[in-house]
Amino acid sequence: xxxxxxxxxxxxxxxxxxxxxxxxxxxxxxxxxxxxxxxxxxxxxxxxxxxxxxxxxxxxxxxxxxxxxxxxxxxxxxxxxxxxxxxxxxxxxxxxxxxxxxxxxxxxxxxxxxxxxxxxxxxxxxxxxxxxxxxxxxxxxxxxxxxxxxxxxxxxxxxxxxxxxxxxxxxxxxxxxxxxxxxxxxxxxxxxxxxxxxxxxxxxxxxxxxxxxxxxxxxxxxxxxxxxxxxxxxxxxxxxxxxxxxxxxxxxxxxxxxxxxxxxxxxxxxxxxxxxxxxxxxxxxxxxxxxxxxxxxxxxxxxxxxxxxxxxxxxxxxxxxxxxxxxxxxxxxxxxxxxxxxxxxxxxxxxxxxxxxxxxxxxxxxxxxxxxxxxxxxxxxxxxxxxxxxxxxxxxxxxxxxxxxxxxxxxxxxxxxxxxxxxxxxxxxxxxxxxxxxxxxxxxxxx
Amino acid sequence: xxxxxxxxxxxxxxxxxxxxxxxxxxxxxxxxxxxxxxxxxxxxxxxxxxxxxxxxxxxxxxxxxxxxxxxxxxxxxxxxxxxxxxxxxxxxxxxxxxxxxxxxxxxxxxxxxxxxxxxxxxxxxxxxxxxxxxxxxxxxxxxxxxxxxxxxxxxxxxxxxxxxxxxxxxxxxxx
Amino acid sequence: xxxxxxxxxxxxxxxxxxxxxxxxxxxxxxxxxxxxxxxxxxxxxxxxxxxxxxxxxxxxxxxxxxxxxxxxxxxxxxxxxxxxxxxxxxxxxxxxxxxxxxxxxxxxxxxxxxxxxxxxxxxxxxxxxxxxxxxxxxxxxxxxxxxxxxxxxxxxxxxxxxxxxxxxxxxxxxxxxxxxxxxxxxxxxxxxxxxxxxxxxxxxxxxxxxxxxxxxxxxxxxxxxxxxxxxxxxxxxxxxxxxxxxxxxxxxxxxxxxxxxxxxxxxxxxxxxxxxxxxxxxxxxxxxxxxxxxxxxxxxxxxxxxxxxxxxxx
Numbered sequence: 001x002x003x004x005x006x007x008x009x010x011x012x013x014x015x016x017x018x019x020x021x022x023x024x025x026x027x028x029x030x031x032x033x034x035x036x037x038x039x040x041x042x043x044x045x046x047x048x049x050x051x052x053x054x055x056x057x058x059x060x061x062x063x064x065x066x067x068x069x070x071x072x073x074x075x076x077x078x079x080x081x082x083x084x085x086x087x088x089x090x091x092x093x094x095x096x097x098x099x100x101x102x103x104x105x106x107x108x109x110x111x112x113x114x115x116x117x118x119x120x121x122x123x124x125x126x127x128x129x130x131x132x133x134x135x136x137x138x139x140x141x142x143x144x145x146x147x148x149x150x151x152x153x154x155x156x157x158x159x160x161x162x163x164x165x166x167x168x169x170x171x172x173x174x175x176x177x178x179x180x181x182x183x184x185x186x187x188x189x190x191x192x193x194x195x196x197x198x199x200x201x202x203x204x205x206x207x208x209x210x211x212x213x214x215x216x217x218x219x220x221x222x223x224x225x226x227x228x229x230x231x232x233x234x235x236x237x238x239x240x241x242x243x244x245x246x247x248x249x250x251x252x253x254x255x256x257x258x259x260x261x262x263x264x265x266x267x268x269x270x271x272x273x274x275x276x277x278x279x280x281x282x283x284x285x286x287x288x289x290x291x292x293x294x295x296x297x298x299x300x301x302x303x304x305x306x307x308x309x310x311x312x313x314x315x316x317x318x319x320x321x322x323x324x325x326x327x328x329x330x331x332x333x334x335x336x337x338x339x340x341x342x343x344x345x346x347x348x349x350x351x352x353x354x355x356x357x358x359x360x361x362x363x364x365x366x367x368x369x370x371x372x373x374x375x376x377x378x379x380x381x382x383x384x385x386x387x388x389x390x391x392x393x394x395x396x397x398x399x400x401x402x403x404x405x406x407x408x409x410x411x412x413x414x415x416x417x418x419x420x421x422x423x424x425x426x427x428x429x430x431x432x433x434x435x436x437x438x439x440x441x442x443x444x445x446x447x
Numbered sequence: 448x449x450x451x452x453x454x455x456x457x458x459x460x461x462x463x464x465x466x467x468x469x470x471x472x473x474x475x476x477x478x479x480x481x482x483x484x485x486x487x488x489x490x491x492x493x494x495x496x497x498x499x500x501x502x503x504x505x506x507x508x509x510x511x512x513x514x515x516x517x518x519x520x521x522x523x524x525x526x527x528x529x530x531x532x533x534x535x536x537x538x539x540x541x542x543x544x545x546x547x548x549x550x551x552x553x554x555x556x557x558x559x560x561x562x563x564x565x566x567x568x569x570x571x572x573x574x575x576x577x578x579x580x581x582x583x584x585x586x587x588x589x590x591x592x593x594x595x596x597x598x599x600x601x602x603x604x605x606x607x608x609x610x611x612x613x614x615x616x617x618x619x620x621x622x
Numbered sequence: 623x624x625x626x627x628x629x630x631x632x633x634x635x636x637x638x639x640x641x642x643x644x645x646x647x648x649x650x651x652x653x654x655x656x657x658x659x660x661x662x663x664x665x666x667x668x669x670x671x672x673x674x675x676x677x678x679x680x681x682x683x684x685x686x687x688x689x690x691x692x693x694x695x696x697x698x699x700x701x702x703x704x705x706x707x708x709x710x711x712x713x714x715x716x717x718x719x720x721x722x723x724x725x726x727x728x729x730x731x732x733x734x735x736x737x738x739x740x741x742x743x744x745x746x747x748x749x750x751x752x753x754x755x756x757x758x759x760x761x762x763x764x765x766x767x768x769x770x771x772x773x774x775x776x777x778x779x780x781x782x783x784x785x786x787x788x789x790x791x792x793x794x795x796x797x798x799x800x801x802x803x804x805x806x807x808x809x810x811x812x813x814x815x816x817x818x819x820x821x822x823x824x825x826x827x828x829x830x831x832x833x834x835x836x837x838x839x840x841x842x843x844x845x846x847x848x849x850x851x852x853x854x855x856x857x858x859x860x861x862x863x864x865x866x867x868x869x870x871x872x873x874x875x876x877x878x879x880x881x882x883x884x885x886x887x888x889x890x891x892x893x894x895x896x897x898x899x900x901x902x903x904x905x906x907x908x909x910x911x912x913x914x915x916x917x918x919x920x921x922x923x924x925x926x927x928x929x930x931x932x933x934x935x936x
Contacts, residue, residue, distance in 0.1 A: 072793030079790035081714050082706070084775035112908050114916035145773015145788065145796040157753040157770040163890055164776050165752035166897060204912060212904040216897055223893040227750050227780035227886055230878065243893045379707020523844045548819070548828040550812030557833070566837045572824025576671065579823070591675055591696065591822075604680045607694035 013408070014274075015416030016191055031189065034407060050268075054396050061393025064386050068142060076386040083374070083381040085143075087391050090370035092139020094221055095363050096132050097171075098246070101254030103129020103178050104207070104214040105291070111207040118287065120280045123185055123411045124265070125258045127402075130178040132257075133171060135398045142390065163223045170217035177210050185409045215247055222246025225369060233373035235315050235324040236365075238306040248302055251295035252335075253362040255288045259355035261402075265412060272406060274413035282348040289351040292358065293339035300332050320376060327368060331361015477501065485540060486571050489601035493594050503585075510577060511537060527563070543573040653888045654860050657832075658743045662762035663809065664831035664863040666838050667736055669875065670848055671823045674698065674723055674734040681820035682719050682738075685804055689716050710876065713737060714787035715799040719817060726874040733868070735875050736825065738817070739764060739785045739801035740855060741863030746886035747777035747786060755798075761810065762831060762863045763803035771797050782859055782881055803863070831863055838867055860885030 013026055013035045026035070033041045045051055068076045077086050106125035109115045141147040153159065153168045180199055187196035199206075222242040225232050229239060238245060262281060265273065307313065315321050335358045342350035371381065406412055477497065484492025504510060508517045513536055519528045536542060544552055547569030556565060568576060582589050591597075602608035658664075680695035682688070693700060701723035703711060710722040719738035726733060741764045748756035753770045756777065773796055778786045786800045804815035814828040827837060838853040854872050855865035858881050866877070873879045 070793065072790060072796060074790040077790065079788075080706075081712065081778065081787045082709070082784060084778035084788060108908070112912040112915065114912070145775065145790075146771065147773075149770075149772040152770055152772050153752045157755070159752040159754040161887070161894065162750050162752040162776070163893065164750065164774060166894075168752060204909070208905055208908050211908055212901060215904065216900055219893065219896075223890060224776070224779075226889040226893065227746060227776065228782075229886070229889050230782060230880060231779070239889055240892065243896070378709065381706070548814035553812075553829060557830070565833070566827070566840065568824040571822055575822045576824060579673070589673075604684055605677075605695040606680070606683075606691055607696050611694050612690050612692060 014410070014413055028190075031408060054400060057393055057396045061389050061396070064390050065142065065393060067386075068390065073143075073145065076384060076390060078381065078384050080381060082378055083371070085370060085374075086381075087371070087383040087387045088139050088143035090367050091363070091391050092143065092394065093136050094366040094370050096136040096139065097221060098218060098250035098253040098362055098366065099257045099359065100129045100132025100136070101214060101218060101250040102126075102132075102258045103181065103254070104210040105251065105254045106258065107181065107207040107210050109291075111203050112211075117280075118284060120277045121258060121262060121284050121288075123182075124262060124406075125254075126178065126181045127185075127405060127409075127411050128257055128261055129254070130175070130182045131398060131402055131405075133175050133178060135394065135401075137171065137175070138397075139391075139394055142394065163220050163227070167217050167220045167224070170213045170220070174210065174213040174217065177206050177213065180206055181210070185411055188415045189409050214250075218250040219243030219247040228374075230377075231375050232369060233315075233320050233324075233376040234310060234312045235307065235320060236369045236373045238310060240309060241302060241306045244302060245299070245306065248295060248299045249362060249365060252292040252299065252358055255292040255295070256355035256358040256362075259285050259288050259292075259352055260359055263352045263355070265406065269403075269406060269412070272412050276414060277412050285348045285351050286343055286346060289339050289343055289355070292355070293336055293343070296332050296336050296339070296358065300328070300336070303328065303332075320373065323368075323373075327361060327364050331358060331364055335361065483574070486545065486574075487595070488598070489604055490591070490595040490597055509581075512577070513542065539573050539577070540570050543568060543570040545570050547572075653744065653891055654884050656743050656885075657861060658762060658863070659758075659760045661760050662743075662831045662863065663803075663828065664741070664762060664834045664865060665815070665818060666827040666829075666834040666853075667864060667866045668825055668827070668841070669733055669735055669866060669868045672721070672734040672736065672825045673823055674701065674721055674732070675822065676700075676721055677820045677822060678736060678817035678826075679717065679719055679721060681816040682801070683717070685807060685816035686718055686802075688718070691716070711737075712787075713739070713785055713800060715789040715791065716787075718787075718799065718801040722876060724875045726870045729870045729874075733870055733875050735866075735877075736817075737783075737785075737876075738864065739803070740783055741801075741803055742859060742885070743862065744860040744885035744887055746780035746782060746859070749885075749887040749890070750776045750780035752776070759805060759809075761803075761805070763805040763809050764863075765802045765805050766798055766800065768795075768797040773797070780886055782878065782886060831861075831865075834865060838865060841867060857883045859883070 013031050017023065017025055036044070064076060073079065080086075102125040106118060106122045109118050110122045141150060144150065149156075153165055154172065159165050180202070184196055184199050187193070187199070220243065222245055225237060226239060226242050229237065262285065266278070266281060270278065307316075316325065335354045338350060338354040338357070341347070342354060371383075375381070479496075479498040481495040481497050482492050483495050500510065501507075506517045508520075511534075512521075513534045516533055519525045519531070544567075546552060547567065556562065578587075578594075579589065581587060588594050597605065597608070599609075603610050606612060676695045676698075679691075683691065683695070700711065701721075705711070711717075711720040713720055719736060721734050721736050724733045724735060741758075741762055743758075745756060745758060745764045748758060748764060752774065753772060755767045755771045756764060757767070758764050773788075775788060777798060778784075778788060786798045789796045789799055803809050804813075804817075808815055818826040818828045827834060829837070835853060835856055838856070842849040842851055842853075848869055850868050850871060852872065853865050853867060854877055855862035860883065866872070868875060868877075871879075
């Protein structure tokens with residue numbers, strides 16, 4: 001992408017105006033097409049080999065999704081009454097939600113604890129959170145028997161004693177909070193400073209709401225399994241602490257997801273990132289890793305406490321126990337060791353690898369709890385192949401949406417200041433805590 | 448002449464005696480065959496060979512457990528019924544209700560707080576429970592249609608016979 | 623300007639938290655103490671009497687307008703059918719009740735068991751439903767309202783007896799399918815369910831639940847050699863409306879004997895109680911952190927813009 005742009009001398013859309021003099025504004029179409037002509041835009045899309053893979057996935061997956069809605073769930077699942085929840089929920093909901101915990105984690109870090117040195121990566125984390133939750137709802141819509149009735153627990157009939165009621169309300173409210181938080185970038189891009197100011201004023205309130213809502217629904221997803229005490233294998237189940245286990249593990253999940261996404265971004269769309277982002281990334285990656293490893297150590301401790309509390313030591317020496325140890329080793333213990341080494345010796349590359357490993361551990365934990373170690377006394381259920389393909393397809397849509405937004409909105413880069421003021425600021429050499437020169441920071445202009 | 452008189456009186460005495468015994472044994476005559484069809488709807492009535500069962504049973508109370516001239520054997524019953532020797536009730540339907548679970552019957556049962564027998568089976572259950580015990584032990588008929596053939600209504604309910612599902616009809620659901 | 627929004631937010635969240643706490647608890651019942659409504663009916667299923675004739679399955683099929691079965695109801699080969707992983711038949715969208723055959727060692731013959739919704743006193747399905755699709759009627763039936771069901775299938779996860787089935791085969795109106803104690807057609811009018819009426823052997827005894835518990839124990843006392851000394855469902859998961867007597871240990875005929883006496887909601891209520899606590903504590907806690915962490919700075923952006931303006935003016 002970068003090579004292509006440089007070769008054809010196309011301008012990156014990263015400010016209000018096409019030119020340096022502040023005379024000609026970018027149109028909305030320009031912003032959408034990244035400053036390229038429609039033909040050039042299409043050409044670059046076709047050249048990109050990743051898009052060919054996406055095209056193949058969509059060719060197979062999109063008809064299957066249509067089939068699910070035309071023919072019903074029996075077309076894409078095994079219609080199991082013993083395993084009512086399949087991969088759509090085990091992966092789409094129970095896994096995507098903790099991986100999207102990055103929103104409230106970085107929001108808290110920057111806005112509540114005042115660690116503004118994390119600002120370069122804050123917007124990416126917020127976007128990650130928003131898209132993760134949004135697509136979790138998409139997966140849910142594919143899974144629900146009657147998805148057009150999704151608003152029912154909000155407006156038609158309330159089952160207030162149900163944990164799922166809490167999850168539904170919180171996810172809906174939290175999505176609104178996250179939309180508000182990410183809308184700041186959107187308003188910058190659209191040049192709506194009043195709207196942006198309105199949201200920025202609520203920053204603390206939005207962030208605190210985000211923490212409350214996240215604590216509760218991350219925990220509530222765990223509490224859902226307390227409805228089936230006999231069905232989840234004891235090593236993955238804790239009558240008293242299930243919700244704490246799920247909440248605590250969502251912290252390293254969110255932080256490592258930010259590291260992982262920023263790694264992918266750095267490798268595949270470095271042209272879109274500004275110096276503020278790229279120069280600070282390694283340092284911030286180490287910082288995120290410190291948080292993640294603290295949370296992982298805590299998670300290990302509370303898992304051991306959970307086993308001790310329910311006296312489940314005997315299960316560790318069974319076949320299931322071995323599988324449990326594999327998950328804990330790969331997802332928790334090994335990352336703790338690797339993070340410790342990498343942080344001490346300042347190795348961002350190793351941190352990045354370990355972040356991917358941790359994410360794998362979280363995915364494994366959620367799928368174990370919801371699908372593999374579920375109904376452990378019965379038979380093992382292998383999801384239908386159509387279910388697997390739909391999961392992959394929806395994840396591909398998620399990636400495409402992610403990429404679409406990252407290419408355009410000022411998430412990885414800062415929206416440039418007005419040219420006149422930019423010159424002044426450059427002359428005065430004003431800098432901000434992150435080390436970036438003020439000329440790169442557009443945000444100061446509107447507060 | 449004395450011998451003839453003795454024989455005559457002995458004979459008359461015997462006749463009166465056997466009549467009395469026969470009277471004792473049962474106010475009504477012992478039928479050879481009974482048509483049990485008060486409940487027939489899904490199945491035809493049962494043509495019941497009473498005389499065969501009379502020959503097989505030790506005494507009447509084996510089936511007519513409500514005490515037909517023999518002291519009560521079951522310990523659970525003897526507590527109250529030890530003294531009784533005879534009951535006028537012979538037919539099962541005189542005690543066992545056709546609808547044991549109707550709202551009315553349940554209400555009646557619960558209103559009668561002094562009543563002991565609260566777990567009395569209905570008539571259909573009484574028939575089957577009473578018969579099947581021996582039939583199982585003595586290799587009697589135990590299949591449903593061994594004693595009573597199904598009617599058309601029964602075939603319809605059971606989706607059997609003329610109403611059986613066509614082979615090869617796919618069941619919806621699991622695949 | 624900024625100070626007001628934060629204060630306003632704090633006040634609103636505290637008020638909201640208080641409001642939620644006040645409105646949440648209405649009933650005074652502790653979980654596990656509900657023993658059923660006074661008029662609650664039940665059914666005592668005596669497995670020593672069942673001969674596996676499947677009349678109950680046929681009667682249920684007719685009463686509830688279920689689809690025609692794959693094989694006739696007098697076909698005993700279904701007892702040999704196994705599903706995934708060797709599982710015996712279970713209730714699903716086409717059959718609200720099934721009878722299974724077990725051959726426990728030393729029983730001297732097969733034991734048959736009828737499976738259907740147990741109409742629990744504190745049903746897990748009801749407590750897990752976020753649109754209140756289930757209700758426990760005063761007659762004791764646990765019934766289901768398909769008009770509000772979203773199809774989340776949490777009730778199927780929650781039911782400890784693996785009872786509710788889902789009509790996955792329907793594309794546009796998939797709903798839960800389970801035994802409803804023949805509520806609409808019979809129980810509402812005081813009549814016993816179709817299966818109870820159809821049974822030739824009197825396996826099922828219909829009556830008030832409290833009465834049935836007494837009858838069950840009396841039967842055990844009268845014939846101690848015939849029955850295991852336990853009425854299954856008397857206390858399991860808070861007590862169920864449909865209870866069982868058996869001649870062999872219950873775990874040998876497919877019953878889960880590890881359930882305990884607490885209803886399923888007992889596992890969940892501790893978390894539910896934590897929710898208003900978090901709603902009430904988190905706002906002050908994190909606003910406090912914010913104040914402590916950022917010291918004199920009320921709002922980062924305010925400071926930044928001050929600095930920029932000052933610099934720009936120089």
